Structures are given as C-alpha cells and as structure tokens.
Amino acid sequence: MNSFVGKFKGEVREYCERLESGLLLLEQDPENEQVIGEIFRIMHTMKGSGGMFGFDLLSDVTHDLESLFEIFKSKRHKIDSEVISFTLNSLDGLLNLMIQKPKKEHLLQAKKMKADTLLQIARFTASEISTETEDRPTTSSPSPVPATAQTTWYISFIPDEKIFNNGTNPLYLIDELNALGECNVQVLLDRLPKLGEINPSLCYVSWNLFIATSEQMETLQDVFIFVADQAQIEIVKVSSGNSVRNERVLADFLNAQQNQEKWEPAELEIFKALTEPGASLPEVSEEDNISTKSAGEIAKNAVFAPATVDSIRVDSVKIDQYMNLVSELITAQSRLEQISSTLKVPELDAISETFGKLGRQLRDNAFDMSLIPLQSIGTRFKRLVHDLSKSLGKEVVLVTEGMETELDKNIIEKLTEPMLHIIRNSLDHGIESSKIRQEKKKELVGTISIKAYTVGSSVRIDIEDDGAGLDIEKIRQKAIEKGIITGQARLTSEETALLILEPGFSTSEVVTDVSGRGIGMDVARKRIQEMRGSIEIYTEKDRYTRFSIQLPLSLSIIDGLLVSVMDSSFVIASAVIKKIYTISRSSLKNDFRQVVEIEGIQFPYLNMHEEFFGQNSLPEEQYVVVVGFDNQLFGLVVDEVIREYQAVIKPLGKLLKGHDIFSGASILGTGQLALVVDTNKIIKKYS
Amino acid sequence: MSKQILVVDDSESIREVLAFSLRNEGYEVLVAQDGMDALQYFDGRTIDLLLTDYHMPNLNGLELILKVRSMDSYKFIPILVLTTENQIDMVKEARESGATGWLMKPFNTQKLLQTLHKVIR
Numbered sequence: 001m002n003s004f005v006g007k008f009k010g011e012v013r014e015y016c017e018r019l020e021s022g023l024l025l026l027e028q029d030p031e032n033e034q035v036i037g038e039i040f041r042i043m044h045t046m047k048g049s050g051g052m053f054g055f056d057l058l059s060d061v062t063h064d065l066e067s068l069f070e071i072f073k074s075k076r077h078k079i080d081s082e083v084i085s086f087t088l089n090s091l092d093g094l095l096n097l098m099i100q101k102p103k104k105e106h107l108l109q110a111k112k113m114k115a116d117t118l119l120q121i122a123r124f125t126a127s128e129i130s131t132e133t134e135d136r137p138t139t140s141s142p143s144p145v146p147a148t149a150q151t152t153w154y155i156s157f158i159p160d161e162k163i164f165n166n167g168t169n170p171l172y173l174i175d176e177l178n179a180l181g182e183c184n185v186q187v188l189l190d191r192l193p194k195l196g197e198i199n200p201s202l203c204y205v206s207w208n209l210f211i212a213t214s215e216q217m218e219t220l221q222d223v224f225i226f227v228a229d230q231a232q233i234e235i236v237k238v239s240s241g242n243s244v245r246n247e248r249v250l251a252d253f254l255n256a257q258q259n260q261e262k263w264e265p266a267e268l269e270i271f272k273a274l275t276e277p278g279a280s281l282p283e284v285s286e287e288d289n290i291s292t293k294s295a296g297e298i299a300k301n302a303v304f305a306p307a308t309v310d311s312i313r314v315d316s317v318k319i320d321q322y323m324n325l326v327s328e329l330i331t332a333q334s335r336l337e338q339i340s341s342t343l344k345v346p347e348l349d350a351i352s353e354t355f356g357k358l359g360r361q362l363r364d365n366a367f368d369m370s371l372i373p374l375q376s377i378g379t380r381f382k383r384l385v386h387d388l389s390k391s392l393g394k395e396v397v398l399v400t401e402g403m404e405t406e407l408d409k410n411i412i413e414k415l416t417e418p419m420l421h422i423i424r425n426s427l428d429h430g431i432e433s434s435k436i437r438q439e440k441k442k443e444l445v446g447t448i449s450i451k452a453y454t455v456g457s458s459v460r461i462d463i464e465d466d467g468a469g470l471d472i473e474k475i476r477q478k479a480i481e482k483g484i485i486t487g488q489a490r491l492t493s494e495e496t497a498l499l500i501l502e503p504g505f506s507t508s509e510v511v512t513d514v515s516g517r518g519i520g521m522d523v524a525r526k527r528i529q530e531m532r533g534s535i536e537i538y539t540e541k542d543r544y545t546r547f548s549i550q551l552p553l554s555l556s557i558i559d560g561l562l563v564s565v566m567d568s569s570f571v572i573a574s575a576v577i578k579k580i581y582t583i584s585r586s587s588l589k590n591d592f593r594q595v596v597e598i599e600g601i602q603f604p605y606l607n608m609h610e611e612f613f614g615q616n617s618l619p620e621e622q623y624v625v626v627v628g629f630d631n632q633l634f635g636l637v638v639d640e641v642i643r644e645y646q647a648v649i650k651p652l653g654k655l656l657k658g659h660d661i662f663s664g665a666s667i668l669g670t671g672q673l674a675l676v677v678d679t680n681k682i683i684k685k686y687s
Numbered sequence: 688m689s690k691q692i693l694v695v696d697d698s699e700s701i702r703e704v705l706a707f708s709l710r711n712e713g714y715e716v717l718v719a720q721d722g723m724d725a726l727q728y729f730d731g732r733t734i735d736l737l738l739t740d741y742h743m744p745n746l747n748g749l750e751l752i753l754k755v756r757s758m759d760s761y762k763f764i765p766i767l768v769l770t771t772e773n774q775i776d777m778v779k780e781a782r783e784s785g786a787t788g789w790l791m792k793p794f795n796t797q798k799l800l801q802t803l804h805k806v807i808r
Contacts, residue, residue: 004707008700041742048771049698051793059793165756167765167787172805201763226788226805229779313733379730 005100008053012098015042016091023084030079040069046094057097057110064117065090077124086120150181150212152243153220154253156234158206161191163230165201170231174207176223181213184244210250212242237265316409319370326359326366327648333359334645335669363646371406371553374452374461377416378403384420385448388427395445396431402452407459411531411551415461418524422463422547423448425521430467430545440542442466458533458680459553464546470539472496479505497537501525534680550680552663560666562645562674563625563638565608566617569674571647571666572636576627576679580641583624588637594686596624596635605635606686627679634683649676661685690735690807691715695725695751696769697743705738708796722746726754729761736807737766738790741777749784756785765806 022039026032043066050059065087072079093113097106155177159170177183186208193204211220217235224233236257243249256263333355340352382398389396407415431446438444443466451462472493479485479499491499499505503522528535533551538544552558560571561580581598588596588607596605603626609618624635647666656662663678692714694705699720706716717734719725723745728734737755741748748768755761765787770777778789790802 004700004704007703008698011698011700038744041744044742044771045698045740048769048792049701051771052701052704164763166782166785167763167806169765169806172808175808176805223805226782229782375730376732379727379732382727 005053008049008055009098011049012046012058013095015046016095018042019091020088023088026079027081027084030081030084033073033075036069036072036079040066040073043069054100055098057099057102057106058094061090061094061097061110061113061117064114064121068117068121071121071124082123083120086116090117149240150214150242151240152210152212152238152249153217154234154236154238154257155209155211155220156207156232157209157224158188158232159203159227160230161202161204163203163227166226166230168227168230170203170205170207170227173223173227174209177209177211177220180215180219180223181211182242182244183212184210184250210238210244212244236263238263239265319409323366323370326363330359330363330646331648331667331669333669335671338669360646370409372409372412373404373406374412375403377412377419378450380416380420381423381450384423385427388424389431389446392427393433394427394431395434396427397445397447399447399449400451401449403450405452405454405459407551407553411533414527414531415549415551418527419450419461419463419549421521421524423450426463426465426467426545426547430465430469432468436468442542454553455550459551461549461551462546463549464544466544469541469543469545470497470500470537471541472539475499494536494538497539500537501535558647558649558676560645560647560676561625562642562668563623563636564640564642565638566613568612569642569668569672570608570638571645571674571676572625572627572679573676574644578626578628578633580626581624583622583637585618585620585622588622598624598626598635601633603633603635604686605637606682607637609637609639627683632683634679634686636677636679636682645674647674647676689713689715691717691733692736692738692807693717693719693725693728693734695719695722695737695739695743695748697721697740701740701769705799708799711796712800722748722751722754725751729755729758731760734761734764736803737764738769739766740769741774741781749780752781752784752786767802767806 019039019042022035022042025035026039029035043062047059047062047066050056050062068083068087071077072083090113093109097110097113099106102110157170157173159168163170174183174185178185188206188208189204191204191206192198198204213220217237220235221228221233224231227233236253238253239246239249253263255261333352336352337356340348378400381400385396385398426448431448432440432442434444437446446466448463448465451464453460476485476491476496476499479496479502480487482504484499484502484505485491501521501524503520505522525535528549528551531551533549535550536548538546538548558571559574561574561577563570563572583596583598588605594604594606595602605624607622609622619639622637622639623641624637625641626633626635628634645666645668649664649666651664652659652662661678661681662675663681664676666674666676668674692709694702694709694716695718696702696705697720702718702720706718709716717728719728721743722739725737725739726746737751739748739751743751746754752766752768755764755766766785768778768781768786768789769792770781770789771792781789787806788802790799794802
C-alpha cells in the first residue's frame with residue numbers, strides 16, 4: 001500500500017503543476033472551457049483519490065475547490081482574476097495538507113482554506129451557499145432489531161426486459177441474496193413469449209423469493225441498488241424469525257398479496273407449532289398461481305438469461321484435465337490395438353479399429369479446443385512497444401503478421417514472457433535513436449515485426465528489428481572474457497550471436513532499466529526449450545536482428561511413426577517424415593562422410609543402430625526414414641518401421657535432460673517406453 | 688480461466704491499487720489510462736468487466752461506455768463507473784449511458800469486491 005501512497009503523492013504534485021499552468025492560461029483566456037473542464041477534472045480526481053489513500057484533509061479542501069469551479073464549468077458565472085489568484089494560492093496549501101495523520105495546525109489550516117473557499121463560492125452564488133459544502137446529514141440510525149434475530153422477507157423482483165442492455169446479470173443479484181440468508185426462490189416465466197418470438201437480448205424472467213436473514217431491509221434494498229431504475233422491486237416483511245420453509249405462512253402471505261390485502265408481519269410464536277422442519281411449499285404456491293419451477297426449468301431460464309450462447313467459457317483447468325484424459329484414453333487404445341493384433345479375433349479387431357478412429361477424432365477435437373491464436377497476446381506486445389518506445393524516446397512501430405496462427409494455450413502462456421523480453425531487448429539495444437538513424441540514413445521510425453507461421457508440426461515466430469544489428473566481434477570478445485568460449489573457438493556469426501543467450505552474458509555495459517528487468521535472455525531461451533522449442537538469431541550489422549523461435553504446435557500429443565532399433569522403440573513425428581526407403585547395409589557401409597544418395601538426391605544420415613548400439617548385430621537391411629526441415633533432408637536409419645502411432649508425450653526426467661536429441665517419451669500399449677526423436681535437433685547436430 | 692477486468696483510470700495510483708487488489712483476488716487485470724487507451728483492448732478478447740473512471744482526458748468514462756455498448760461483442764458486458772460521493776447526477780447519467788453500476792470512492796477491498804460481485808462472479 002505504501003508504494004501506492006508514494007505514487008499518489010507524486011501524482012498530486014503533478015496535478016498541482018498542471019492546475020498551476022491551467023490557471024495561468026485562464027488568466028489570459030478566462031473563458032477557455034477546455035481549461036476549466038480540465039481543472040475541474042483534476043480537482044475531482046484529487047478529491048477522489050485523496051480519500052482513497054487516507055489524505056482526508058486534502059480531499060476535503062479539494063472538494064470545496066471543485067465546488068467553486070463547478071460554478072464556472074456550468075457557466076453560471078464567469079471566472080475572475082480574484083478566483084484565479086485565490087486558487088493558485090490554495091495549491092501550495094494543498095501540498096501542505098498531503099499528510100495522513102494531520103496535526104492541529106493542519107486541521108486549522110484546512111478549516112481556514114475551506115472557509116476562504118466558501119467565501120469565494122458565496123461571492124458568486126450570493127444568496128445561498130452551496131448545500132454540498134455543508135456537513136452531510138448523518139444517515140438514519142439503524143433500526144433496533146438485534147443483529148442476530150432473523151426476519152423473513154418477501155421480495156418480488158421484476159426486471160425490465162431491457163435490463164441486459166446495461167450489462168446486468170440478474171442472476172448475480174439472486175445469488176447475492178442467497179448469500180445473505182436462506183432463500184426460497186421462485187422463477188416466474190409468465191412474460192416468456194412463444195419460442196419463435198423470443199429475443200435473446202431481452203429478459204423475460206422475474207423472481208419471487210422469500211429470504212430469512214438477520215440483515216436490515218436497507219441491505220436487501222442495496223442488493224438492487226444498480227437496477228432500482230430498471231426493475232420493479234417490492235420488499236415486504238413476512239414474519240419475524242425464519243419461515244421460508246413454513247408453507248402455511250408463505251401461503252397466507254401470497255394469498256394476501258394476490259388479493260391485495262395488507263399483510264401484517266406474522267410473529268414467529270404464532271406459527272411455531274405449525275413449523276415443520278423440511279416442509280416444502282410447492283402445492284401452495286401453485287394454488288396461488290405462482291409456479292414453483294423444477295430444477296430443470298430453472299436451468300432453462302438460466303439459459304435464456306445470458307444474451308448469447310454460441311460459445312461457452314470453460315475453465316482452462318478443465319481443458320487440461322480433458323486433454324489429460326484424452327491422452328490416457330489414447331494410451332489405453334494403443335494397448336487395445338496391441339492386444340487385438342496378437343489375439344487376431346475379427347470382432348475385437350473391428351472394435352479396436354473403430355475405437356482407434358474415434359480416439360483420433362477425439363484427440364483432434366481436444367487438440368483444437370486447446371489451441372488459441374497468438375493474437376491473444378498480441379496486444380501486450382503492442383502495448384509494450386508503445387510504452388517502452390515512449391519512455392526510451394525512440395519512435396518505433398510494431399508490425400505483426402500471422403497473429404491468427406494457433407498454438408497450444410499452455411505454450412502461448414509460457415511464450416509471453418520470453419517474447420516480451422526479446423522485444424524489450426530489440427527496443428532497448430536494437431533500434432537506434434532517431435538521431436543515429438538519421439546519421440545512418442535509415443528510416444527515422446524503427447520497425448519491430450512479429451511474424452508467425454506454421455512449418456510442419458511446428459510454429460515459427462520471427463521477431464525482427466531493423467536496428468543496429470548485433471556486433472558479432474564485440475559478442476565474441478565478451479564471450480571470451482566471460483569464459484563462455486575459448487579464444488580458439490571458431491564460430492560462425494550465427495553461432496556467435498547465439499552466445500548472447502548464454503547465462504551470464506550481457507553485452508550492454510550498463511544494464512538499463514528496460515532490458516535489465518524481467519527474465520534474462522538465457523531464461524528466455526530456457527523457457528522456449530522447455531516447450532521443446534528452439535531459438536535462433538540472425539543478424540546483419542546496421543540492418544536487422546531476427547530472433548527466430550520455433551515451437552511445437554502442442555505439447556502433449558503427436559502423430560508419429562513407431563520405429564525400432566534393436567529392441568528399443570522410438571517415435572518420429574509424422575509431420576516431418578517425407579519418405580521411407582529400405583536400404584541395404586552395403587550401400588551405407590563405405591560412406592565415411594555419412595551421406596547417402598537415394599533417387600539421385602544426396603543427404604546426410606544418422607544410423608541410429610550404430611549410434612546407440614555400435615556395430616553389434618547390425619541388420620543386413622535397414623530403413624531410412626527421410627525427414628525434412630527447412631528444405632533440408634536428413635535420413636534416420638532404423639532397423640524396423642513398425643506402424644503409425646499416436647504418441648502421448650511425457651517429459652523426460654531430469655536425468656535424461658542432457659540427451660537433447662529426444663524431446664520426450666511415450667508409453668506404448670505394451671507398457672514399454674518409446675523415446676520421441678527430436679528431428680530438428682538431430683538435423684542440427686549431425687548434418 | 689480467471690475473469691479479466693479492464694481498469695481505466697487516469698490516475699496511476701488508483702489504477703495500481705485496483706489492479707493490485709483485483710489481482711490479489713485472482714482476477715486478471717488489464718489497465719488503461721483513458722478511454723482512448725482502453726479501446727485497444729476491445730479487439731475481440733474477452734473482457735468480463737469494465738471498471739472505468741468518469742473524468743478522463745481524451746475519451747471520458749461516458750464516451751467510453753457509449754462506444755463499448757455500441758460494439759456487438761461487448762454490448763452486454765458489465766460496466767462499473769468510479770464515482771465520488773455526492774454525484775447522484777453523474778450516477779444517473781452513467782446509468783443512462785449504459786453503465787451497470789457504480790463504485791463510490793473512497794472504497795476498501797471489501798467494498799470493491801462486494802460491488803464487483805453484483806455484476807460478475
């Protein structure tokens with residue numbers, strides 16, 4: 001709270017400065033409505049906020065000043081120079097009153113200022129002093145009913161048909177009543193038109209309810225305070241004590257209501273004998289032409305109540321649970337498939353196939369539900385660029401493309417921070433000030449572009465700025481200095497650029513307030529990697545720096561190809577597979593460059609058998625699974641291609657984190673584990 | 688997903704107090720410094736409640752409400768206006784422009800939530 005108070009004090013000083021300059025303007029141009037309006041507005045804000053933060057004196061005095069300016073704002077009188085100098089003088093006094101625990105002298109000062117202001121007001125209003133400035137009357141004393149004693153009230157709540165236009169959801173009001181005491185709620189549908197005539201933006205429902213509460217009538221009225229002008233509300237005392245379940249009392253009451261008789265609140269004692277715990281009231285209310293609705297009918301009303309029903313909002317936790325269950329179902333389904341293929345029972349086969357098909361549909365469906373467009377975080381970027389460029393004094397526009405690209409909700413959530421950080425960096429270090437840009441003969445306004453697009457089963461997001469680019473030589477020096485690389489290391493410029501993502505690396509001599517805050521670049525990369533994503537940096541001096549983030553569409557389920565090497569199983573994502581060939585050992589044997597040529601195309605390969613198990617029992621014939629990434633082909637040589645497989649990916653444990661060519665593991669129907677191959681990493685590592 | 692509330696006020700301290708209290712209660716909070724600034728958030732995303740100050744530069748509370756009520760997707764969202772005591776006319780004017788209700792300054796967290804619960808859950 002203290003930090004808010006500090007901020008507020010700063011604001012008040014700023015307000016006073018603005019008041020001062022406004023008043024000085026008025027001196028020249030006393031009829032400037034805009035300035036008067038602005039002064040009034042600032043005073044109003046000061047008054048309201050002052051009260052919020054406990055500066056009661058400030059609030060109090062400003063209140064009177066506001067009343068004074070109300071006279072000019074409403075054009076009842078013209079402002080004169082006396083008022084202007086008076087107000088200017090008051091400003092210094094106001095700052096003095098900005099204290100939460102006033103001493104006597106402050107109280108006296110405030111009193112004097114108020115009196116002076118009233119005099120000023122009186123000068124204009126002459127005959128009468130604004131009633132607003134007089135002491136407010138104390139609210140009527142609470143009725144003498146002891147707090148614990150309950151009273152039963154009848155409330156009739158008939159909202160206007162147009163109540164939704166003000167954004168009111170009447171159900172919340174019924175809820176609020178429910179929280180105040182035991183309720184007996186009846187929903188009235190007498191205004192409901194024929195189905196064809198229903199306008200979903202109108203409210204046809206009204207309520208009758210009995211409530212037993214220890215609250216005062218005022219509290220009940222307060223529930224409806226926002227809708228008082230948009231509903232017929234009647235609150236009548238039914239009895240003392242709780243009789244919401246006393247059908248006799250309620251029936252008598254409703255009878256009296258119906259016949260428009262005056263109802264004398266019943267005293268509980270009289271009905272005590274009649275009160276049976278658990279007694280309900282349906283038949284009675286039916287007689288009285290008040291329909292007590294079944295739960296189903298009430299639910300139906302609830303459907304009518306909201307204006308639009310073409311989409312529903314679901315708790316994201318529920319979606320996660322749903323996804324999880326679907327994953328489990330798919331694991332179970334692959335077990336069924338396994339068993340049915342061993343048993344070879346035609347009926348079982350058929351059902352297993354159907355089950356498999358449904359499972360896939362269900363998976364796609366669940367998958368689709370959890371995808372949300374990148375757009376959902378787009379505005380945060382806009383906002384960041386807008387705010388930050390202002391505070392850095394740079395002119396920057398943000399251009400976005402492909403923001404409709406959809407990604408798993410969980411990925412989007414985790415992606416926001418790293419992306420914000422990269423943008424912050426681009427703004428701070430990338431984009432030059434307009435002066436430097438002018439010297440470099442570049443467009444004065446810098447551009448940051450975010451471009452998102454789908455590549456196979458992953459999404460690529462490029463964040464590019466047209467700024468100074470990265471100084472590769474400087475980065476190299478720094479990395480050597482920090483011991484991240486040795487002086488002998490030969491790195492391409494792309495590899496060097498990536499060094500800025502290493503922990504403990506920061507090229508900026510001074511950590512600025514901007515990119516110094518939040519997470520570091522190394523953490524940004526770690527976050528992205530945690531999502532099975534990767535990040536690359538491309539840069540050209542004085543032209544651009546591009547951070548290219550690659551992410552999987554979803555974290556949990558992929559369509560894959562199940563392959564085996566020796567007796568281990570692996571999963572390769574189907575989306576990246578181009579072709580599968582058989583290949584004999586001889587055609588691979590003599591190739592020391594690890595390049596294979598098939599159908600006239602040469603591409604590098606990795607023999608997984610050799611890599612993981614050595615030359616032992618290398619089969620005569622193997623399969624090359626050709627995967628593609630970025631127009632680059634790569635062969636994964638495996639012993640067997642088993643079948644298509646929907647892999648539910650579970651993260652690898654901590655101990656296997658080092659094996660970066662696997663992105664996760666999946667449990668097969670047999671209970672065996674299959675590692676999921678991260679083809680992008682393999683291509684990068686081996687080609 | 689937790690409910691998203693857009694807080695619009697030209698006073699940073701008020702914005703922060705509101706954002707702080709609301710986030711504490713588990714709401715997601717967007718902030719804007721005036722009506723014009725607030726409009727950028729009405730871009731198709733879900734806004735469960737608009738909590739706006741009355742007097743603001745650029746686009747004031749009333750103008751913002753009228754704008755929001757004219758957008759099909761936001762026609763029926765609850766809107767609360769921040770007011771100071773003794774402004775019955777303002778409250779009336781706000782209601783006529785389409786506000787759902789109002790929140791009287793000064794308020795504490797309890798009052799804030801109590802009022803909030805009248806219009807969202």
